[in-house]
Amino acid sequence: MKINQKCVSCKNCVPYCPVGAIMPSDKAVQIDQDLCVECGVCYRAQVCPVNAIYQPELSWPRTLRAQFSNPVAYRHPTAIGGRGTDEMKTNDVTNRFKHGEAGFCIELGRPGVGATFGDLEKITMQLVGTGVEFEPENPTTLLIDTKTGRLKDETVRSERVLSCIVECKTDEKRVAEVLKALKGASKTANTVFSVGIINRCKDGEIPVRSLLARSGFQTYPNGKTNLGLGKVEN
Amino acid sequence: MTHSLHRLGTKESLKNDYVVFALTAAGIYGKDLGHTVGSAVKKKRFFDIIAGHNPVNMSVSPTQDRRRLALAAGYSLTQLRDGICDKSEIYSVFNDLDAVKKIVRELKKEDLGLSVVVSGLFDEVFKCCTETSLTPHTVNMSVGIIGKMELLPRREVLELTTMCGHSLVSSRLAEHLIDKAKRKEITPEKAAQTLSKQCLCGIFNTERAAEFIELAAALPAQ
Numbered sequence: 446m447k448i449n450q451k452c453v454s455c456k457n458c459v460p461y462c463p464v465g466a467i468m469p470s471d472k473a474v475q476i477d478q479d480l481c482v483e484c485g486v487c488y489r490a491q492v493c494p495v496n497a498i499y500q501p502e503l504s505w506p507r508t509l510r511a512q513f514s515n516p517v518a519y520r521h522p523t524a525i526g527g528r529g530t531d532e533m534k535t536n537d538v539t540n541r542f543k544h545g546e547a548g549f550c551i552e553l554g555r556p557g558v559g560a561t562f563g564d565l566e567k568i569t570m571q572l573v574g575t576g577v578e579f580e581p582e583n584p585t586t587l588l589i590d591t592k593t594g595r596l597k598d599e600t601v602r603s604e605r606v607l608s609c610i611v612e613c614k615t616d617e618k619r620v621a622e623v624l625k626a627l628k629g630a631s632k633t634a635n636t637v638f639s640v641g642i643i644n645r646c647k648d649g650e651i652p653v654r655s656l657l658a659r660s661g662f663q664t665y666p667n668g669k670t671n672l673g674l675g676k677v678e679n
Numbered sequence: 680m681t682h683s684l685h686r687l688g689t690k691e692s693l694k695n696d697y698v699v700f701a702l703t704a705a706g707i708y709g710k711d712l713g714h715t716v717g718s719a720v721k722k723k724r725f726f727d728i729i730a731g732h733n734p735v736n737m738s739v740s741p742t743q744d745r746r747r748l749a750l751a752a753g754y755s756l757t758q759l760r761d762g763i764c765d766k767s768e769i770y771s772v773f774n775d776l777d778a779v780k781k782i783v784r785e786l787k788k789e790d791l792g793l794s795v796v797v798s799g800l801f802d803e804v805f806k807c808c809t810e811t812s813l814t815p816h817t818v819n820m821s822v823g824i825i826g827k828m829e830l831l832p833r834r835e836v837l838e839l840t841t842m843c844g845h846s847l848v849s850s851r852l853a854e855h856l857i858d859k860a861k862r863k864e865i866t867p868e869k870a871a872q873t874l875s876k877q878c879l880c881g882i883f884n885t886e887r888a889a890e891f892i893e894l895a896a897a898l899p900a901q
Contacts, residue, residue, distance in 0.1 A: 460855040461877070463846055486847050486877055516845050516879050517747060528845075532681065535704035535794040536817040538714050550681045550819065556837060557846045558830045581708065607846050610681065628825055637826035639685045646815045649805065654820065665821040667693045669684055670804045673816030674786060675704070675794030677714050 446476050446487055451497040458498060461490045463607060464559045482559055482607045483510035485517065506601040509562070512584070513606035528552075529610040530582045533643045537675035547617040547653050548643030549577065551627065553636055554608035560636040562588065563602040565609055568638070570594035571630035572613060575623045580612035617644060617653045621660035641668070682844025683770075683798035683882055685821045687837050690800065692890075695774040696842075697799035698882045699734075699782060701725045702768040704794065714792075719765045721791040726760055726769050728785050732778040734771040738881025739763055749881030751872065772884045780807050787811050798882075835895040839888055843878035852877070860896035867892040 448458075452473040459467045459474065466480035467487060476487075488498045503511055511518040513528055532550055533542060542548045551568060554560030565585060572579075573594040579586045590597055615623055620642060627640065642664070644653040657664060683698040701722065703715040729737065740747035742762030748754040763769070773779050779797060786795055797804050801818065808815050824831070831837060832850035835857070840848045856870035865873075871888035 460851040461849055462851065463849040465851060484847060486849065490877065516847075529681065531702065531704060531794075533817040533819050534700075534702055534796050535714070537794055538704040538712055539707040541707060542817055548819075550684070552681060552685075555844075555846055556685065556824070556831070556841050557848075557850050558827075624822065631826040634826060637824050637828065637830055639681075639824050640822045641681045641684045641819045642822060643817060643819045645817050649809070649814060651801075651818050651820070657822070662822055665685070665687075665823065666690050666802070667686060667688075667696075667798070667800050668821055669681070669796050669798045669819040670801065670808070670815050671817040672783065672786075672795045672797060672808065672813055674791070674813070675714070676792045677712055678792060 446481055446483060446485065447499055447501050448474055448476055448497050449499060451495045453495055455494060457492040457494070458487045458490065461487050461492065463557050480605065482514040482605050483507070484514035484607050506598070506604050509601060509604050510606055513609045528584065528608060529612055530580060532612060533669065533671055535675060537671055537673045538677060542614065542643050542645055544645045544647060545617055546614050546645070547620040548614040549612065549623060550641035550643065551611040551638055552608050553611070553634070553638045554606060555637070555639045558637050559605050559607055560609060561603055561605050562596060562609070564634040564636045565611070566594065566596050566602065567634045568611060568627065568630050571626050572611065572623070575615065575619070575626045577613040577615045577623060580614070583610065583612040585609050585611055617656065620653055620656055621662065624662055681819060682880060684819055684844065685841055686798070687834070687841045692838070692887065693800050694776065696884050696887050697773045697776065697779045697797060698770065699729060699773065699779060699795070699797050700768060700770040701793040701795045715765050717765065718793065719763050719767070721793055722763050722767055722769055723760060724789060724791060725786070725793055726763060728782055728789070729769065729771045730756055732773070732782055735774050735884050735886050736875060736881045737771040738879070739767050739769055740880065741766055747879045749879065751875035751878065751881060751883060751885060770880050770882050772882050774884060774886050776803055780810065783807050783811050783813070787813060835891065835898070838891050839874060842883045842888065844882070845879065847877045847879060848874050848883065849877070857892055857895045860892050867896065
């Protein structure tokens with residue numbers, strides 16, 4: 446996002462930026478182009494009295510910022526829309542996660558910190574060593590070599606996004622091992638990440654919950670439950 | 680995308696926060712499973728059931744013209760409903776567990792075939808399933824936040840901002856509005872509405888946010 450010369454420095458837009466990229470000044474407010482993740486929040490908020498905020502034409506690799514950060518951006522350089530797949534939301538129809546498997550949704554930059562694809566690479570390189578299976582339909586999977594975890598295109602490394610999600614899965618018995626690897630990787634990444642674990646229920650229970658508890662990992666009391674109502678007719 | 684996961688709060692505050700949504704699978708690994716085509720009629724029925732139980736917020740995305748419409752952004756129920764197409768996902772948030780229980784009962788009876796997810800306290804959602812003779816299929820649990828925790832805002836702000844899973848609700852805006860509420864320049868309700876407008880998916884719980892803002896504004900200055 447950019448601000449043109451019409452800016453009257455009212456600073457109304459400054460707090461709206463989720464990553465603090467809008468820099469106040471007495472003359473004209475500016476957007477730090479390194480920090481800006483192209484989420485479009487400042488533009489959509491419509492708080493600029495002179496409509497000075499605008500979305501410039503983006504080119505590769507900056508287009509990735511908008512794809513991963515702006516839910517209403519329709520340019521999809523990775524050819525997969527949004528930040529992730531339907532993961533477990535439609536699992537009652539897709540069977541993406543089977544009994545005995547644990548899925549991971551590792552969302553870098555969330556909540557509200559932002560991350561670079563360099564941070565992503567640090568996490569995926571660590572994950573490769575655990576033998577997880579990366580989700581082929583996830584947009585970050587297309588950016589990395591799934592054998593090494595390295596970025597395929599080094600020019601994207603410094604691009605910043607509001608968040609990006611690594612989706613992968615493994616045998617549910619190995620869930621603690623993967624979490625420990627993530628904790629190790631977190632020491633080198635300059636961001637935070639929110640981690641979700643997907644598991645098929647069995648007899649009304651969540652098998653992986655007790656495995657996590659035994660390994661000393663706490664889970665939130667709240668989360669997502671697919672009710673199992675989905676089906677395809679015929 | 681896991682945007683209704685990781686909502687932060689005490690168990691007490693989470694008792695008033697349930698996200699209910701429906702979608703269809705576009706397919707998997709290049710294979711169309713036939714779940715989406717012709718689903719708009721069923722989604723409209725889902726929408727009517729949800730709308731009949733007084734949601735705090737609600738949205739439809741994408742609409743026929745590829746927009747995201749949410750009640751909190753000023754769109755009406757009619758505009759949302761008219762926008763529903765086969766690809767639409769319908770989101771809602773409730774502060775009343777009884778309403779969610781009634782919705783789940785109605786959905787089971789209607790047997791629409793849509794994938795339905797309820798995000799909220801697992802104990803309550805599982806109890807609701809048992810009472811409705813439903814067996815929960817799959818869960819997504821949060822193990823929380825890992826990494827450079829010093830980059831995060833204070834907990835009172837995170838409780839607000841994590842209600843938008845796309846992180847579109849700025850922590851700076853939350854702080855700014857809490858400050859204004861502290862100075863009585865804005866009501867907690869109005870401040871919550873301002874935050875809610877930034878959440879495109881309509882899963883930001885405006886009523887819960889107003890309570891958080893009121894509590895945060897009452898805290899001593901940082």
